Amino acid sequence: QVQLVDSGGGSVQAGGSLRLSCRASRNSPCMGWFRQAPGKEREGVAAIYTGDGRTYYVDSVKGRFTISQDNAKNTLYLQMNSLKPEDTAMYYCAADPPFCGMAALRRADFAYWGQGTKVTVSP
Numbered sequence: 812q813v814q815l816v817d818s819g820g821g822s823v824q825a826g827g828s829l830r831l832s833c834r835a836s837r838n839s840p841c842m843g844w845f846r847q848a849p850g851k852e853r854e855g856v857a858a859i860y861t862g863d864g865r866t867y868y869v870d871s872v873k874g875r876f877t878i879s880q881d882n883a884k885n886t887l888y889l890q891m892n893s894l895k896p897e898d899t900a901m902y903y904c905a906a907d908p909p910f911c912g913m914a915a916l917r918r919a920d921f922a923y924w925g926q927g928t929k930v931t932v933s934p
Contacts, residue, residue, distance in 0.1 A: 813839055813906045813923040820902060820928030827894050827932070833887040833904030833925055841911030843867075843921060844878060844889045846900035846930075855916025856902070857889060867913050872898075894932045901927040 819831040831844065843858035857878040858867045866878050877890040887904055905921035915921065 813837055815904050815906060815923055815925035817902065817904050817925035817928040820930045822931040822933065823894055824933050825895055828890070828892045829894065829930060831889040831891065831902055831904075831928060831930075833889075835885045835887065835904075835906060838882055838885055839906035839923075841908055841915065842880065842887045842904060842906045843908070843916060844887075845903045845905055845916075845919060846898075847903070848897075848900040851900075853903075853919060854900075855913075855919055858908075858911060858913075858916050859887070860911040865911075867911075867916060869916065891930070894930075896932050896934050899930060899932050901929050903927045 814836040816834045841860050844856045845853050846856050847853040859878045875893045879888045904925040907922040908915035908920050
């Protein structure tokens with residue numbers, strides 16, 4: 812079992828930045844961030860293989876978002892820069908898919924999920 816607690820969401824203007832955090836009850840081999848906007852399907856945003864730090868991103872956030880981890884604190888981060896109104900969504904961290912990588916982001920088959928933190932980006 813892994814308990815995940817998301818935090819760090821808020822309201823910013825377009826072009827601004829936010830850093831999301833996800834505190835885990837234990838480290839996991841693979842963790843990721845997902846988002847779901849109102850009326851839209853959940854979308855995988857980024858994932859990290861904690862063994863070697865390899866990262867994976869959906870095309871729409873490449874170059875703007877950075878996923879990272881602090882193993883000593885059992886905490887996952889998502890640094891979001893150059894935010895756009897279309898980034899507005901509820902963001903969720905997740906842990907422990909069967910395999911780590913882009914396929915895991917597409918399938919969203921992670922075993923554990925945080926409660927979500929809301930991000931609102933105004934024009």
